[in-house]
Amino acid sequence: MTRAMDWLRRVGHSRWLDVGAALVAVFSCVCIALLLPGRARHYDFAHYYVARQLLFGSPNPYTASLARLYAQHGLVSDESVPHLTEPPTMLWLFAPLESLPPGAAFGLWVCLEIASLAMVLWLTRRLLEGRLSARGWRFVCAGTLASEALYYHFYFSQIQLLLAALLLAAYACQHRGKHWTACLAVTVAGLLKLFPFVLLPWFVWRSGGSRKARVGKAITVIMVAVVCFWLTGWSRWVDFSRDAMPIIADAAKRSLGQFSIVSFAAKFGGRMQTIGSLAGLALVAASYWRCASSGGDREAEFCLLTVAMLMGGMAVWPHYFVLLIFPMAVAAARIRARQSLLWIVLYALLVLCLNDVETHTTAFLHGHPGLEALVNYWPLYGMLGLWCWFMMTLREPMRPHAE
Numbered sequence: 001m002t003r004a005m006d007w008l009r010r011v012g013h014s015r016w017l018d019v020g021a022a023l024v025a026v027f028s029c030v031c032i033a034l035l036l037p038g039r040a041r042h043y044d045f046a047h048y049y050v051a052r053q054l055l056f057g058s059p060n061p062y063t064a065s066l067a068r069l070y071a072q073h074g075l076v077s078d079e080s081v082p083h084l085t086e087p088p089t090m091l092w093l094f095a096p097l098e099s100l101p102p103g104a105a106f107g108l109w110v111c112l113e114i115a116s117l118a119m120v121l122w123l124t125r126r127l128l129e130g131r132l133s134a135r136g137w138r139f140v141c142a143g144t145l146a147s148e149a150l151y152y153h154f155y156f157s158q159i160q161l162l163l164a165a166l167l168l169a170a171y172a173c174q175h176r177g178k179h180w181t182a183c184l185a186v187t188v189a190g191l192l193k194l195f196p197f198v199l200l201p202w203f204v205w206r207s208g209g210s211r212k213a214r215v216g217k218a219i220t221v222i223m224v225a226v227v228c229f230w231l232t233g234w235s236r237w238v239d240f241s242r243d244a245m246p247i248i249a250d251a252a253k254r255s256l257g258q259f260s261i262v263s264f265a266a267k268f269g270g271r272m273q274t275i276g277s278l279a280g281l282a283l284v285a286a287s288y289w290r291c292a293s294s295g296g297d298r299e300a301e302f303c304l305l306t307v308a309m310l311m312g313g314m315a316v317w318p319h320y321f322v323l324l325i326f327p328m329a330v331a332a333a334r335i336r337a338r339q340s341l342l343w344i345v346l347y348a349l350l351v352l353c354l355n356d357v358e359t360h361t362t363a364f365l366h367g368h369p370g371l372e373a374l375v376n377y378w379p380l381y382g383m384l385g386l387w388c389w390f391m392m393t394l395r396e397p398m399r400p401h402a403e
Contacts, residue, residue, distance in 0.1 A: 055091050085244045164322050
């Protein structure tokens with residue numbers, strides 16, 4: 001064991017490792033840059049671009065056919081996604097894009113994705129200052145750029161990097177005592193994609209002050225959410241719940257590319273999807289219970305609840321894993337402090353699991369959905385391992401730097 005650790009230390013201090021990380025980062029950036037021109041008229045960005053016409057020119061944007069609007073703007077129709085599934089608040093956010101030509105609008109959106117990524121990485125460096133060296137941060141950046149999650153995020157022009165930036169900014173504000181700003185940032189993230197609302201009770205609860213002050217914050221953020229629902233149209237939210245949510249649930253049931261507990265359980269048929277939903281809720285509840293019984297290690301609590309939020313949700317596509325950039329960096333910093341060969345190996349396995357998002361199937365496996373799921377859900381196993389690690393971390397006495 002000692003020899004193995006000595007060897008790992010020599011490898012870790014080798015400058016060739018820095019060169020390799022730099023080459024990987026450059027290669028990853030080149031790959032993403034090369035794919036972007038071909039994505040300007042495809043997939044989720046096409047949804048975003050026609051949002052304005054769907055909001056103002058359709059009785060129900062969630063049943064309107066997208067093919068006609070795509071053809072009108074020269075966008076590529078995707079028959080596997082014939083209708084919108086984004087919440088009304090997202091449609092309002094992207095409505096101004098249609099005032100620009102598609103190419104310029106896509107360029108603007110890519111700039112926002114890049115800015116969000118830069119914000120996440122910068123906040124990660126600031127929040128882990130003193131525990132994550134400049135060299136370690138560069139490795140975090142290289143690993144993020146090389147991740148499957150980031151590649152798929154740019155491939156599908158997704159919004160999760162913006163959500164990750166909002167949630168991490170909220171945690172940074174909480175860390176500095178700006179609790180009102182933190183709660184409002186999480187509320188904005190939740191309005192855009194709903195699942196970040198899982199974190200809102202924790203931000204309100206950990207906002208400090210008297211019980212009356214926390215109740216006041218809870219009432220305020222609820223009122224902000226209600227006003228936003230009203231401004232974006234109650235009828236739109238009814239349409240979203242009735243017509244879009246079943247599409248999301250069906251995708252979770254059928255797709256091997258979603259990695260939530262709900263999706264995994266659904267592959268075993270029968271009422272397992274319902275059981276998976278209950279298991280997801282139980283996992284979130286267990287996470288809150290662990291936070292309530294911990295010593296106040298808010299960093300670990302935030303990371304634990306972030307992982308639970310993903311695992312317990314309905315839809316968890318590969319690009320959702322950009323929300324794990326900070327939790328994985330926290331785990332790396334804390335494992336580095338332990339100097340344990342076992343934990344280093346386990347961390348490496350977590351990284352491999354979270355990046356194994358490709359579908360592996362054969363004719364035999366396709367005929368046995370349960371077995372096929374067991375073979376393909378390595379990212380879920382990775383999230384479960386990360387969740388267990390933070391659960392165990394919260395059992396330990398809080399270290400001075402964990403605040």
